[in-house]
Amino acid sequence: MQKSEELAETSVIVFKQLLELGIAPNRLFIGIIKNDNDTIEAWSTNVDGSKLANQFSPQASKNKSIKKMLDGWKQQKKSLVVDMKGKELETYFRYLSEDMKVPFIDGLKQKRRVQTIAYFSGGLIGMAAPEEQPDDTIHLLERFAAVFNLTYTRFKDLKIAEANAEKAEQDLIKLQAAKKSAEDALSELQLTQTQLIQSEKMASLGELTAGIAHEIQNPLNFVNNFSEVSKELLDEMLEELENGDMEEVRAIMDDVIQNLEKINHHGKRADGIVKGMLQHSRSSTGTKEAVNINTLADEYLRLAYHGLRAKDKSFNATLVTDFDDNIGTIKIIPQDIGRVVLNLLTNAFYIVNEKQQSNKNGYEPTVTLTTKKTGNLVIISVKDNGNGIPKHVLEKIFQPFFTTKPTGQGTGLGLSMSYDIVTKGHGGELNVETKEGEGTTFIIKLPNN
Template sequence: MPDALLPFLLIGPVLLLLVGGIIGILVREQRRRLQQEREKHLLLEQQNERLEQQVQQRTADLQQSLDHLQATQRQLIQSEKLASLGELTAGVAHEIQNPLNFVLNFSEVSVELVQELKEEVLHQLPATTMAPAAELLQNLEDNLQRITQHGQRAGGIVQGMLLHARTSASERQPTNLNALTDQFLRLAYQGMRAKDRTFNITIETHFAPDMELVRVAPQDIGRVLLNLFNNALYALRKRQQAQEPGYKPLLQVTTQCRSGQVELRVCDNGPGIAADVLDKIFQPFFTTKPTGEGSGLGLSISYDIVTQGHGGQLLCQTQEGAYTEFIMRLPA
């Protein structure tokens, strides 16, 4: 073989060695990268596990802190909810009050116009049309009187809404407890009727005729009354929905004067309160209502207003399956 061909014969093995070396390098590099990926994946799993443990620990710490802050939370919820509700109620009440005033004013003016027609025009009509015209005018006057009556009733509800919306809880003034009770009773009943038009009950009121003005914060006592009435109406509706044969829902509201005290009783013949939860009803956040239907704050707030805010008493008497009666006593 000529020496000139020898270099060419060596090129093949050299190229094979180079290619083999390159492939080996690439394989090792790929293995190294895979190993790095596995190590990274393992590291991420470990970090995720540690992070999850930290989250669980911090969640447990947060839950423990929330449990310790329950009393503070109650105060915040009370003030914020009442403030928001007060602003909303006041806004709605003012929006209703203006058109309601127009309805009442025009109704009263229309009654006067009907009277003028009766006095000045009716007798001028032919005998054949006088009787039908008189009947039409009388029907018109009756309808206008109904409009005025229900408009005044709506006005009372609006005034109750405005009273409930006030936030100056510390200001006391001489208050007609009978009128305040009647006002919030109507407000609560109309509110329940707005939710369920089929809801009808018998309401009996026995207001003490000799009741003198009581020095209270009317907006606060109004909230108490609204809570008591709403609870009673809810209980009556709940038992009514059970469709017991012969059941007739009844709400009795009584005021009376005692020695140095005034007393209000709100009694319903609803399902009553179970004995095992009776001692919890004034605790904050306790409720027997389904989720979303009660915050468990109403009676707690009412109890604080009556006992701490006014130096009075708020008691409950009940018999499961028969009745529930709340008794509020305030210094006269």
């Protein structure tokens, strides 16, 4: 027995076996006791032994004869004979025919109907006849019930497996929808890269995405992989259901549940990244080349200074450079390191300009750019004499979208992108030293291989 509907087929088989043994029942029915201990989920034959099309569910609380049958099960009896006549029989027939819609042809004309019931752990097997059955028939029915109990135990496992499989399939559908949503979000994220290029503050970083696509692709890969594995496991589970190997079905179900939990975790992770990073950039595809770092630093110093001067004619600052002539060339991606230097210098000029506007008494805004070769490292430092960075802010400065600038004046991506370019793109370090009230120094350390 593979499905609950097959209980009707089982009732037909038992009916035919009784006929072969010389026993002529009016009907043969199999009932499963529901959890409320009041309802019997029943499958029955017709009078001719054919399968009754519809399952029906009589309730003990609605009929006295049904209650007797159910009470025998509650009392853990092996069998019971319910002998119905007169008013009881009339009430029983009316309940089944009118309320349960069980079809009767000539049965309603009977003056006596004897239900011989044999019980198993989850319900009963009943045989209806116009007269009481001999003890041999009752014992035979008891043996049928004992054998059927083994089948019923397997049937219960199958019912649980069917429910779990259906739930797992529904969960997989939902997770596939979530996966599709995350993929759509990634596509939308990629489209917004053009907006990043157009942003005035981030125009110089237009070709980068600083690992955001990579960060989203990781959880999406997990979602894809675990979804595919879960689908294969469900296919295997269906095969094991057909084979009736419930132990293997349970093992597969445990694997599917674990996969679904992992898919859910990584789906939420991708969703969080998308929501938090509406615009970001990808790693540069440029190749490293030998570059004179002093020339690059000097070019971006002038670019940053004159860029700010173009926006604010009143801004002035002292520019101090100290370049180590012994560095020579270093292999880097010039556009990327140039963007980092530009970002650090732009921030430094913004900081000293802010302090100048709030402190007119003898303050001279100064930005110092230095390069130095130390062993196998090339060090680039950008120092300002601004107000320094408070400790509670210092912990967050490399986080994407964190900014202390007023709304509209900063995207919060500059330092996070710069950090990734130096550390991930070049295997270097980006550190910061600061003292409140005195200034800040950003230190880039690049390997000189």
